[in-house]
Amino acid sequence: MELHAADQYLVAPAEAGLLAVYGRLAGSGLYPPFPPVELPGGVGGLVERGGFGQTFFFPGEVLGLTFKTPKGRVVRAGGVVVKNVQGYDLVRPFVGSFGLLGEALEVVFRLRPGRASAFLKRPFTGEFPQLAPTPRFLFALLEGGSWWLYVFHFGHEKEVARLQEAFAGEEAKPLDLRPLFPQGMGVGEGPLKDLRFSWADGGGAPEPPEVFRKLAQAL
Structure with a gap:
């Protein structure tokens, strides 16, 4: 992986793990556009699925x-x-093309600065709450028969502190979610939810628009 801290971007091979990216960025004060979780397919799989847990574009x-x-x-x-x-x-x-347009080989991520960060969890009531400030990442996970709501946020110390107070959860640690998806991560009812989809083991891809099919054929 190539970290260009001054220009705030990272070049990562598609096979790189998400937590390996966090390891590469340790001490830099920069954060990638995904939470500290490991998911199937690493960086390439994340990009093909259109990210995970984000509350931004x-x-x-x-x-x-x-x-x-x-x-x-x-x-x-x-x-x-x-x-x-x-x-x-x-x-x-x-x-977010779910492999329809091909397989990622290398990805260039924009990095964002943050002077503080917080990864928190609390019991999930079934609906994603409106929080202020809005966390950069929000998702729910089924653990031991119970659903938990997770947030991850970074930024200025005061903003992160306000989120911690508003969320009122307990500290969470980086997660390896790959064992939940031995047959691959796709869309469907499963043990993991974010604002876009519920994610299932072996789940499929959303139905693509016809224009995407034509683009895939042209490529």
Whole structure:
């Protein structure tokens, strides 16, 4: 992995684990666009599924990527700067395409600074709450027969402290959620939920628009 702290971006191979990214960023004061959890498929799987747990526009945090199309062509899209709009923007269509447009090989993430962070959990009542400030990541997990609500947030110390007070949960540790999905992570009723989907072991992909099918055929 290549960390460019001054320019606030990270180049990661698709096979890199999510917690390995956190390890690479330790001490930098920079954070990636995903919570401290391990998920199937590492960085590549995360991007193909369109992120996890975020309360913001995830594709905007992917500055560039290299991927292999279903026909075996290797495509480089985007770059390492925010304003990179030369030619067709294939980054945003690829993010969240669930493999329809190909397989990620390398990803360039925008990093965000934070002087403090908090990873918290509390019992989940079945509905995602409105919190102020809004945490950057929010998800629910079934553990030991009970549902738990998790939040992860970073930023200024005072903002993080306000979230801790509003949430009133207990401290959580980084999670390895891969054992929940031995057959792969997809959409369906399962032990993990965020604001977009419920995630199931061996679950499928959402039905893509016809324009995505035509784009996949063109690639």
